Amino acid sequence: MEESVDRIAEPWGGRTPYARHGAWPTRVDTHLAEGVTEEEVQRWVQSASILHSDGDAMDIAVKDGRMVGVRGRAVDRVNRGRLGPKDLFAWQANASPDRLTRPLVRQDGRLVETDWPTAMDRIVARSRELLEERGPGSIGFYTTGQLFLEEYYTLAVLARAGIGTNHLDGNTRLCTSTAAEALKESFGCDGQPGSYDDIDHADVIALFGHNLAETQPVQWMRILDRLEGADPPRLVCVDPRPTRVARRATVHLAPRVGTNVALLNALLHETIRHDRVDHEYIEAHTVGFEELAARVKDCTAEWAAAVCDVPARLIVEAAEVLGGADRLLSTVLQGVYQSHQATAAAVQINNLHLIRGMLGRPGAGVLQMNGQPTAQNTRECGANGDLPGFRNWENDEHVADLARVWNVEPATIPHYAPPTHAMQMFRYAEQGSIRMLWISGTNPAVSLPELSRIRSILSGERLFVVVQDLFLTETAQLADVVLPAATWGEKTGTFTNADRTVHLSDKAVEPPGEARPDLDIFLDYAARMDFRDKDGDPLIPWRDPESAFEAWKRCSAGRPCDYTGLSYGLLRGGSGIQWPCTEDDPSGTARLYTDGISWAHPDRCEAYGKDLVTGASSGVVEYRSLNPDGKAMLKAAEFMPLHEAPSEEYPFQLTTGRTVYHFHTRTKTGRTPQLNAAAPDVWVEISEADAAARDLAEGDLVEVGSPRGSLRGRLRVTGLRRGTLFVPFHYGYWDTPAGFGPNATVPGRAANETTVTDWDAASKQPLFKTAAATLTLVEKGGGQHSPAPTTTASEPGPDSGVPATEGGPDARVRQSTDDATSREGGRR
Amino acid sequence: MNGTSLTLRVLHHGERHLAEELLTVADRHSTEHEVHHVAKDLAGWSREHVERLAVTGRAYGLELDESPGKPPSGLLTMMREKAAQAVGHRPEPGLLLLRDLRDLHLDAAENSLYWEMLAQVAQASKDSRLLELASSCHPRTLRQMRWTNTMIKNISPQLLSSL
Incomplete structure (x- = not known):
C-alpha cells in the first residue's frame, strides 16, 4: 500500500500494527526534492541518520552530483525502512548557501578567508609554542557526538599519545555521560545491555525522563505499532511534561523536577516489600542487595509522594505494573541524565532490572540511551573522557595494552588522573591553564550552561580557539581559526547507535568549496605535527576512513566493543550490525549479559566506581573487596536536596x-x-x-x-x-x-x-x-x-485556537507498506 | 567527665568546625563549581552529625548545642563569592584551593579518628546506642575524606604544572 503523508503534521506517519513477539512490518519512507521522480535518481548511496541516536538506516538519492532526497532502508534491523521528520528533510541543509567553503583566520580582530596551509600552519605554530612553553596540559580538544568513529579514534590517538594531553572530551558529556557512568557503576563497564528488538517482546515498557516520541521518533513508531497490535504493552512514563508518551501511558508520573532518586527508591521499596524480586538472579549475579534493601526500607510511597509531589497511589500503581511485568524494558534519557543526582537515579533503574532478573532476554532489558547519533563512538574511541576500548585508566595493564596497540611507552598516555571532562576543561580555560581549545562539530556558545560565562571564556584574549564546523556558528564567530568541514553524505565512515548497531555511511556528493572531511583535517594536523611512535615511525599511519577503521578494529580486539568481525564490505549492502562482532560470530550480538555479567571482574572492569553523591573514586582495593567475582553491583543512593530549589525570588x-x-x-x-x-x-x-x-x-x-x-x-x-x-x-x-x-x-x-x-x-x-x-x-x-x-x-x-502545525505540499512523504503484513498485524 | 563524654564533646566540636569550613570553602571557591556544590552537600552531613551528637550527648550529661553552627552570614558569603569571581580568571587561586582541600581532608581525618574511638569505647562498654551512632555517621566522614582526596588527585596535576 502506498500513501502520501504530511510528515510535519504527522511526525510518526501511518501505523503498521503487529502483535507481541511478531516481526515489525516494513514501511519504506521516501522523500525526494520537488520535481524529482524515483526514476530520475542516478544513485542511491547507503547511510544512516546523523540527527539523533536511533541510527535509522537510509539511502541518499543522488542526481547530477547533488543530493535530491532520502529513502529508508527496508533491510535494516533498526528502522525497517522508516524515517523520522529530521531524517526526511534535513539533508537539504547540506546545500545551504552559507556553508563554510574556505578556512578563516582572525586578522585585526576580524575573521578573514585564507587557504588551508595558512590556517593549519597557524594551529601548528600555536601548538608547538604551547607545548614548549607550557606543556601538553595547555592544549584541550572538545569534540562532538556527530563525527564518525574513524575521526574520533584518530583524534583520541593524536590527543592522548601525540600531544599527550589529558584534555579530550565530547559534547557527549552533555547527553550521554550519565548513561556510560551508570553502566560502569552497575556492570563495571560501559556497553548497552539491551536491544531495540526488546520493544517487540516486552509486556511493560517504562520510559524514565525519556520523550522517545521526539528524541527517537522511529522507535516510538515501533511502540505505536505494538500499541495498535495484539497483546499490546503497558507503558509507564516519568516526565513532568504531557508528552505523547505520557498520553499513551498506563501510569504517568510527573514528579517535581530533581526528585528522581526519591521516586525510584520508592519504586524499589515497593518491589522489595512485595517480594517481586528474583532471588535466584540476585544470588547468582549481583552484590549489594542487603545494602540496597536497607537503604530503601523507609522510602515508602507516602514519603516519596511528599518529596516528589505525586500521589502515593500512582507510585504504588506504577510499582505494580513494573513488578508484575513478565518482560520489562526500561529506557532512560535526559529527564534523568541532565537532572539532579543523575547517575544515582540512572543506577536505581539498573537496580530495578537486576533485582527483578529482567536482563539479557528478549523483552527484558535496559536501554540507557544516548542523545546523539555517534555518541556511542565518542565513548568507545576514548574521545569522551575514557580510554579507547573501555580500558580502565587506573589499571596499569589496560594502559600498557593500549600503549602496545599504539606502539608508545605507557607513560606517553596520561593516566595519572581521569581524562578531563568538558566542564572542567572550560574551567581550566577560564582560569588560564588551558591556552588552546580545538572545538570540532559542536557549538558550546549555545549548548553549554550559563552562556555569558562561556562567551567570556571563548572570546578571552589568552585562549586560542580553533573551530571546525559546517557553518559560521555562534562559537565559530568567536574563534581564532575556523576550518570548513565536510559532513554526512560528503565523506565516508561508520557510526554506532544507542543499541550498538554499527552502520556504514558512504560518501554521496562532494563537499562544497574547500571543505574537508574531519578525518582529513586531523590526519593533516598529525602529519604537520610529525607525531611519532616509540620506534620513530608515524604515530598515525592510516590515510583514509577504511584504514582508520581497520586500525580501530585492532584497538577494539578482545574488548567489550569488539569490532574485529566487522568490515566495510560486511556493512555495505545489508543491515547494520550490533557489536561485539567477532570473526567467529559475524552476525553480531543482540544483547549483553545473556549469561551473567562479563566485564565487572576487578581485572577486566573499565572503572572501579565512584561515590554516587560526592563523585569520589572508590579505588581498586575497595572494588576488589566489594566485588571479587565480578558480579553486577547494586548501588544504593540517598536522596539529596536540590542545589537550586525554587524560592520566593525565583519561584x-x-x-x-x-x-x-x-x-x-x-x-x-x-x-x-x-x-x-x-x-x-x-x-x-x-x-x-x-x-x-x-x-x-x-x-x-x-x-x-x-x-x-x-x-x-x-x-x-x-x-x-x-x-x-x-x-x-x-x-x-x-x-x-x-x-x-x-x-x-x-x-x-x-x-x-x-x-x-x-x-x-x-x-x-x-x-x-x-x-x-x-x-x-x-x-x-x-x-x-x-x-x-x-x-x-x-x-x-483544547479550545486554544492555535492553528495546527502542518508542513504543506513540501512535507509530503511517500510511505510504502506491504499489504499482507499490515493486515495481519492489525488483528487484535 | 568520662572518656565517652570527652570523645562526644570533641567530636561535636570537630563536626561543627568541619561544617563551617566546608561552607566557607564553598563560598571562597564559587568559581570552582564542583567544589562549590559538593562541599555544600557534605556540610549537610556534618550539620546532621552535630545534631545527632547533641541529642545523644544529653544521655551522658552533656549540654551540646544542637544547632549546627552558624552558616556564614549573607554578607560574608557575598564578599567571598565576589572575591572568587574577581580572581576566577587567574591560576593562583588554584594553590589556595589545594590548600583548602588539604585542610578539609585533615579536619575530616581528625573527625574520623574520633568516630573510631567512639565506636571502640562503645564496644568496650557494650553501649549499643553509641555504637549505632558511630556506625551510622562514621561512613559519611570517610566519604568526606575520600572526596577531598579525589579532588586533590584529579586537579593537582593541572594546577601545579601550569603555574
Whole structure:
C-alpha cells in the first residue's frame, strides 16, 4: 500500500500494527526534492541518520552530483525502512548557501578567508609554542557526538599519545555521560545491555525522563505499532511534561523536577516489600542487595509522594505494573541524565532490572540511551573522557595494552588522573591553564550552561580557539581559526547507535568549496605535527576512513566493543550490525549479559566506581573487596536536596529540552525549510494553573530569568506540571542580527542564558533541568500565537485556537507498506 | 567527665568546625563549581552529625548545642563569592584551593579518628546506642575524606604544572 503523508503534521506517519513477539512490518519512507521522480535518481548511496541516536538506516538519492532526497532502508534491523521528520528533510541543509567553503583566520580582530596551509600552519605554530612553553596540559580538544568513529579514534590517538594531553572530551558529556557512568557503576563497564528488538517482546515498557516520541521518533513508531497490535504493552512514563508518551501511558508520573532518586527508591521499596524480586538472579549475579534493601526500607510511597509531589497511589500503581511485568524494558534519557543526582537515579533503574532478573532476554532489558547519533563512538574511541576500548585508566595493564596497540611507552598516555571532562576543561580555560581549545562539530556558545560565562571564556584574549564546523556558528564567530568541514553524505565512515548497531555511511556528493572531511583535517594536523611512535615511525599511519577503521578494529580486539568481525564490505549492502562482532560470530550480538555479567571482574572492569553523591573514586582495593567475582553491583543512593530549589525570588523550576523538529543548535535543522517552519522560534511552556494564577495566556511575550541571565519567548499553555517552565534549548543567535549572543536590540533567546553551572558529581554531566527561574510578562499576545508546535509535548490545551502545525505540499512523504503484513498485524 | 563524654564533646566540636569550613570553602571557591556544590552537600552531613551528637550527648550529661553552627552570614558569603569571581580568571587561586582541600581532608581525618574511638569505647562498654551512632555517621566522614582526596588527585596535576 502506498500513501502520501504530511510528515510535519504527522511526525510518526501511518501505523503498521503487529502483535507481541511478531516481526515489525516494513514501511519504506521516501522523500525526494520537488520535481524529482524515483526514476530520475542516478544513485542511491547507503547511510544512516546523523540527527539523533536511533541510527535509522537510509539511502541518499543522488542526481547530477547533488543530493535530491532520502529513502529508508527496508533491510535494516533498526528502522525497517522508516524515517523520522529530521531524517526526511534535513539533508537539504547540506546545500545551504552559507556553508563554510574556505578556512578563516582572525586578522585585526576580524575573521578573514585564507587557504588551508595558512590556517593549519597557524594551529601548528600555536601548538608547538604551547607545548614548549607550557606543556601538553595547555592544549584541550572538545569534540562532538556527530563525527564518525574513524575521526574520533584518530583524534583520541593524536590527543592522548601525540600531544599527550589529558584534555579530550565530547559534547557527549552533555547527553550521554550519565548513561556510560551508570553502566560502569552497575556492570563495571560501559556497553548497552539491551536491544531495540526488546520493544517487540516486552509486556511493560517504562520510559524514565525519556520523550522517545521526539528524541527517537522511529522507535516510538515501533511502540505505536505494538500499541495498535495484539497483546499490546503497558507503558509507564516519568516526565513532568504531557508528552505523547505520557498520553499513551498506563501510569504517568510527573514528579517535581530533581526528585528522581526519591521516586525510584520508592519504586524499589515497593518491589522489595512485595517480594517481586528474583532471588535466584540476585544470588547468582549481583552484590549489594542487603545494602540496597536497607537503604530503601523507609522510602515508602507516602514519603516519596511528599518529596516528589505525586500521589502515593500512582507510585504504588506504577510499582505494580513494573513488578508484575513478565518482560520489562526500561529506557532512560535526559529527564534523568541532565537532572539532579543523575547517575544515582540512572543506577536505581539498573537496580530495578537486576533485582527483578529482567536482563539479557528478549523483552527484558535496559536501554540507557544516548542523545546523539555517534555518541556511542565518542565513548568507545576514548574521545569522551575514557580510554579507547573501555580500558580502565587506573589499571596499569589496560594502559600498557593500549600503549602496545599504539606502539608508545605507557607513560606517553596520561593516566595519572581521569581524562578531563568538558566542564572542567572550560574551567581550566577560564582560569588560564588551558591556552588552546580545538572545538570540532559542536557549538558550546549555545549548548553549554550559563552562556555569558562561556562567551567570556571563548572570546578571552589568552585562549586560542580553533573551530571546525559546517557553518559560521555562534562559537565559530568567536574563534581564532575556523576550518570548513565536510559532513554526512560528503565523506565516508561508520557510526554506532544507542543499541550498538554499527552502520556504514558512504560518501554521496562532494563537499562544497574547500571543505574537508574531519578525518582529513586531523590526519593533516598529525602529519604537520610529525607525531611519532616509540620506534620513530608515524604515530598515525592510516590515510583514509577504511584504514582508520581497520586500525580501530585492532584497538577494539578482545574488548567489550569488539569490532574485529566487522568490515566495510560486511556493512555495505545489508543491515547494520550490533557489536561485539567477532570473526567467529559475524552476525553480531543482540544483547549483553545473556549469561551473567562479563566485564565487572576487578581485572577486566573499565572503572572501579565512584561515590554516587560526592563523585569520589572508590579505588581498586575497595572494588576488589566489594566485588571479587565480578558480579553486577547494586548501588544504593540517598536522596539529596536540590542545589537550586525554587524560592520566593525565583519561584519556578525551569527545565529545558528538545522538540521533534530540531536538533541541537539548529545548525542543520534551522536551515531546513519544513523543519524550521514547524518550530521557527523559541517559546516558553507553562501549566494551565500557573497561567491562570498570573493571568497569562497563549502568545503572551514573557521573560524567563535566573541569577545567570534571561531569555524572551511567547507563551504556550499546556498540561505541564504546575510550578515548572519548559524552554527548548535549540535557539541561539546565528539567525538574528546579533550574531553570537544577545545585545542591546536582540534579547536573550537561548535557554542556556539561564541554566546553572553545576554537574552530576559522578558522571560530570551538566544539569540542564533544574534551574530556579522567574517569569515576567513583557507584553500581551494580542492575538499572536506561540511558535511552539501543536503536534508534540507542546500541544496547547483544547479550545486554544492555535492553528495546527502542518508542513504543506513540501512535507509530503511517500510511505510504502506491504499489504499482507499490515493486515495481519492489525488483528487484535 | 568520662572518656565517652570527652570523645562526644570533641567530636561535636570537630563536626561543627568541619561544617563551617566546608561552607566557607564553598563560598571562597564559587568559581570552582564542583567544589562549590559538593562541599555544600557534605556540610549537610556534618550539620546532621552535630545534631545527632547533641541529642545523644544529653544521655551522658552533656549540654551540646544542637544547632549546627552558624552558616556564614549573607554578607560574608557575598564578599567571598565576589572575591572568587574577581580572581576566577587567574591560576593562583588554584594553590589556595589545594590548600583548602588539604585542610578539609585533615579536619575530616581528625573527625574520623574520633568516630573510631567512639565506636571502640562503645564496644568496650557494650553501649549499643553509641555504637549505632558511630556506625551510622562514621561512613559519611570517610566519604568526606575520600572526596577531598579525589579532588586533590584529579586537579593537582593541572594546577601545579601550569603555574
